[in-house]
Amino acid sequence: MTSSEVQPGAHMAAEIAEQPAVLAGLVERRAELAAVAGAIAQRPPRFALLAARGSSDHAALYAKYLIEVLLGLPAGLVSPSTVTLYGARPDLRDVLLVSVSQSGGSPDLVEFTETARKQGALTVAVSNTEGSPLNQAAELAVDIGAGAEQAVAATKTYSATLLALYLLVDAVRGGDAADARTIGELAQRTLDGSADGVQRAVDRYRFVDRILTTGRGYSYATALESSLKLAETSYLAARAYSGADLLHGPVAAIDEDTAVLAVTSAGRGGAAMHDVLDAVAERGADVLAVGSAAGDVPAALRIPIPESAEELAPVLEVLPVQRVALGLALARGGDPDRPRGLNKVTKTR
Amino acid sequence: MTSSEVQPGAHMAAEIAEQPAVLAGLVERRAELAAVAGAIAQRPPRFALLAARGSSDHAALYAKYLIEVLLGLPAGLVSPSTVTLYGARPDLRDVLLVSVSQSGGSPDLVEFTETARKQGALTVAVSNTEGSPLNQAAELAVDIGAGAEQAVAATKTYSATLLALYLLVDAVRGGDAADARTIGELAQRTLDGSADGVQRAVDRYRFVDRILTTGRGYSYATALESSLKLAETSYLAARAYSGADLLHGPVAAIDEDTAVLAVTSAGRGGAAMHDVLDAVAERGADVLAVGSAAGDVPAALRIPIPESAEELAPVLEVLPVQRVALGLALARGGDPDRPRGLNKVTKTR
Numbered sequence: 001m002t003s004s005e006v007q008p009g010a011h012m013a014a015e016i017a018e019q020p021a022v023l024a025g026l027v028e029r030r031a032e033l034a035a036v037a038g039a040i041a042q043r044p045p046r047f048a049l050l051a052a053r054g055s056s057d058h059a060a061l062y063a064k065y066l067i068e069v070l071l072g073l074p075a076g077l078v079s080p081s082t083v084t085l086y087g088a089r090p091d092l093r094d095v096l097l098v099s100v101s102q103s104g105g106s107p108d109l110v111e112f113t114e115t116a117r118k119q120g121a122l123t124v125a126v127s128n129t130e131g132s133p134l135n136q137a138a139e140l141a142v143d144i145g146a147g148a149e150q151a152v153a154a155t156k157t158y159s160a161t162l163l164a165l166y167l168l169v170d171a172v173r174g175g176d177a178a179d180a181r182t183i184g185e186l187a188q189r190t191l192d193g194s195a196d197g198v199q200r201a202v203d204r205y206r207f208v209d210r211i212l213t214t215g216r217g218y219s220y221a222t223a224l225e226s227s228l229k230l231a232e233t234s235y236l237a238a239r240a241y242s243g244a245d246l247l248h249g250p251v252a253a254i255d256e257d258t259a260v261l262a263v264t265s266a267g268r269g270g271a272a273m274h275d276v277l278d279a280v281a282e283r284g285a286d287v288l289a290v291g292s293a294a295g296d297v298p299a300a301l302r303i304p305i306p307e308s309a310e311e312l313a314p315v316l317e318v319l320p321v322q323r324v325a326l327g328l329a330l331a332r333g334g335d336p337d338r339p340r341g342l343n344k345v346t347k348t349r
Numbered sequence: 350m351t352s353s354e355v356q357p358g359a360h361m362a363a364e365i366a367e368q369p370a371v372l373a374g375l376v377e378r379r380a381e382l383a384a385v386a387g388a389i390a391q392r393p394p395r396f397a398l399l400a401a402r403g404s405s406d407h408a409a410l411y412a413k414y415l416i417e418v419l420l421g422l423p424a425g426l427v428s429p430s431t432v433t434l435y436g437a438r439p440d441l442r443d444v445l446l447v448s449v450s451q452s453g454g455s456p457d458l459v460e461f462t463e464t465a466r467k468q469g470a471l472t473v474a475v476s477n478t479e480g481s482p483l484n485q486a487a488e489l490a491v492d493i494g495a496g497a498e499q500a501v502a503a504t505k506t507y508s509a510t511l512l513a514l515y516l517l518v519d520a521v522r523g524g525d526a527a528d529a530r531t532i533g534e535l536a537q538r539t540l541d542g543s544a545d546g547v548q549r550a551v552d553r554y555r556f557v558d559r560i561l562t563t564g565r566g567y568s569y570a571t572a573l574e575s576s577l578k579l580a581e582t583s584y585l586a587a588r589a590y591s592g593a594d595l596l597h598g599p600v601a602a603i604d605e606d607t608a609v610l611a612v613t614s615a616g617r618g619g620a621a622m623h624d625v626l627d628a629v630a631e632r633g634a635d636v637l638a639v640g641s642a643a644g645d646v647p648a649a650l651r652i653p654i655p656e657s658a659e660e661l662a663p664v665l666e667v668l669p670v671q672r673v674a675l676g677l678a679l680a681r682g683g684d685p686d687r688p689r690g691l692n693k694v695t696k697t698r
Contacts, residue, residue: 054597076425
């Protein structure tokens with residue numbers, strides 16, 4: 001069967017279902033990541049930069065939190081255009097640059113990585129494509145090994161990128177990936193246990209036009225990725241806010257007709273969501289809570305997931321949301337494998 | 350007349366109109382900023398961090414571009430929660446932290462700044478409130494001197510913060526603010542020359558429900574601020590994308606019914622918007638172009654502004670958008686001085 005004959009969403013559905021195996025496989029290959037971590041430890045950086053676009057940018061933000069909290073290094077997300085448009089040539093000695101791209105083919109990331117390496121940064125590519133231009137541009141490379149991704153909407157490459165970044169940072173701090181050993185099994189339980197909640201969310205959002213997603217700490221990345229996934233597959237007006245930023249202004253736009261997807265798992269980020277969700281509930285919003293602490297907050301609908309170390313919750317939280325995005329796109333007559341007007345590799349400069 | 354008796358939006362209207370004088374006054378006071386810049390030059394940083402929330406976060410992003418391009422320093426936006434929620438204690442020697450807040454009262458920024466100072470960073474507060482907790486927490490302080498801001502929606506404090514950050518960075522690189530000398534006059538011309546375009550945009554958006562804003566380079570900050578301003582005063586579903594990110598997925602959600610506010614001024618950022626706006630035009634979107642290069646792109650409506658140095662365009666671009674937000678809120682029966690459920694100082698932790 002050629003790709004033009006498959007059912008709409010068949011690739012995305014299959015790739016979502018592959019994630020437990022992909023994640024377990026990545027944990028098995030952790031020695032490869034530890035080798036890259038060892039090379040980083042040989043040249044200990046004082047600052048970290050992360051470069052990415054699209055879904056990978058959300059994975060990069062997740063890694064920024066890991067690097068700041070677990071490694072105690074200041075970190076920032078790169079604006080590639082400072083180099084590619086404006087010709088900046090920053091002094092990057094003692095800087096670790098992690099460039100994240102499933103395809104490894106975005107020209108601006110490749111150019112930024114090449115420039116950063118010349119400017120003294122230790123450069124690491126994290127991609128799903130061995131031998132990609134990005135891997136060649138960087139000094140070190142981490143292969144996330146998720147296998148070919150056919151659907152335009154990233155699913156398994158996103159969760160695998162999160163886990164690869166976690167394993168890398170954990171190895172740099174001398175960890176042994178203890179908290180991640182069971183992540184494949186937890187992912188399977190997450191998918192199996194969320195089917196009913198996913199279906200109810202798809203039903204509830206059939207006619208929704210706009211949605212706001214929110215989370216704090218590590219799970220802010222999940223809010224961002226959820227927003228993008230719903231926007232690109234179902235053409236919703238979706239927007240993510242960190243729980244803190246939400247209270248700073250956008251909460252004014254929330255009323256009884258606002259759909260809010262709130263990510264809340266056990267841990268400090270989830271605990272800090274209580275104030276946010278109280279304010280959201282006061283305004284009468286329609287809340288879907290996703291996460292291992294979904295039962296602790298006021299919500300119209302909940303998709304609970306198994307508890308994990310807080311740092312790993314984003315790997316799990318996104319899984320049911322991917323299925324909501326898939327189901328909603330199909331319910332609306334779309335093909336989430338090939339959203340209108342999207343390509344797998346974006347050639348931005 | 351007490352504040353409860355003034356007409357809806359009267360404060361916001363007055364504060365928008367004050368901006369030419371506020372900006373000109375800041376240029377006059379540039380020696381104060383040069384003194385702070387001198388103190389920074391005495392302890393040259395190797396890495397910059399910026400901490401902010403809400404509108405100030407957009408000003409911080411603008412400063413990030415300035416620091417990377419004009420100073421050649423890597424820079425990153427801070428996620429305060431890594432310190433305030435997760436207890437991170439990063440090594441911040443050789444780091445310049447710029448904390449931006451009009452009120453100077455956000456507890457999480459104050460806490461982050463105190464911690465950063467203890468961790469070795471050179472800390473600078475940029476605020477509109479002399480003697481604020483943030484100013485006290487930081488080693489150095491820049492007073493933007495915009496005068497009291499009554500409306501909840503930030504207008505003059507935003508543009509003044511942009512200019513203060515520009516003047517600070519320019520002074521650190523040894524500049525003499527040459528490009529900024531006429532900014533007050535340019536701001537007045539921007540306001541005077543955009544009245545017709547603003548009115549047409551208010552008419553056109555009377556019934557709009559969702560809007561997407563976009564820009565690249567320095568002007569990406571304008572896209573973000575425009576989105577927030579429209580969302581918080583008129584309760585639109587507004588979302589900003591950098592031109593590069595827009596092509597990476599969200600373009601799929603654009604069709605004939607999508608309102609797009611595109612920021613495009615003379616310079617490299619504006620030039621790089623051509624590809625983006627061609628893709629947007631192909632999808633039939635309804636485009637409002639704002640900026641000194643607004644005439645160069647396909648658009649249904651344009652608000653041209655006077656040309657300036659590209660780095661200073663964001664100070665001007667936002668002015669007519671503030672008036673669109675004000676006009677639209679009034680047309681919809683709201684009070685942009687006091688959007689429902691918003692406070693001037695957000696007490697996020």
